[in-house]
Amino acid sequence: MQQIQEFVTNHPLLWGALLAALIALAVTEAMRMFKGQRPIPATEAVRLMNVEDAIVVDTRSAADYKKGHILNAKHIPMAGIDERAGEITKNTDRTIICYCGIGNVAPQAVVKLRKQGYAKVYALKGGINAWQGDGMPVTSK
Structure with missing residues (x-):
């Protein structure tokens, strides 16, 4: 001491x-x-996808998306999230889960989507790396 x-x-x-x-x-x-911006773990994301029919948004590059992504994920790169937010859903009350590679970019997408009026937007904790680390499936189709 x-x-x-x-x-x-x-x-x-x-x-x-x-x-x-x-x-x-x-x-x-x-x-x-x-502000409710704490990233959610993969288990919570799966629950939101199953119970609330959450929309999943991949904010990575096109090349990374083609290598593998979460099933039914919409590909909207972070660079175009402001302009293409309307492609996600017109319903601003719908649950949206954003993810990136390691979990450092998706929270920025969450902030941008909330500024556009989307109420229930979450970032996937650890990105797709954590998703795969938890044994969750990905697809390249």
Whole structure:
């Protein structure tokens, strides 16, 4: 314990930077939870697909989509999500699940679709890599 106090005393800038980073992380996570932007795991996505007939949107490149995608997923690359949002569904109350490769791009698509009025939009946690890691099927057709 004395070493920690000594470290804080001798390195206030490092300690302050660590504290600032932890606070920023906590605020970011709190905002994601408050806005409902927490990515959902594959099991929850399957439940939404079965129970609520969720629409699945693949935001990856065309080449990645052709290699393998979730069955019945609509391919709308992230670059065109604003212009092509109407192709997903006209019903803004319909459940939509967006996914990408590793889960870092789909949350951005969620934000853009929510700004366009879609209420129930979720990102797949870990993207298609996590989906396949959980043993879920993909297709290349």
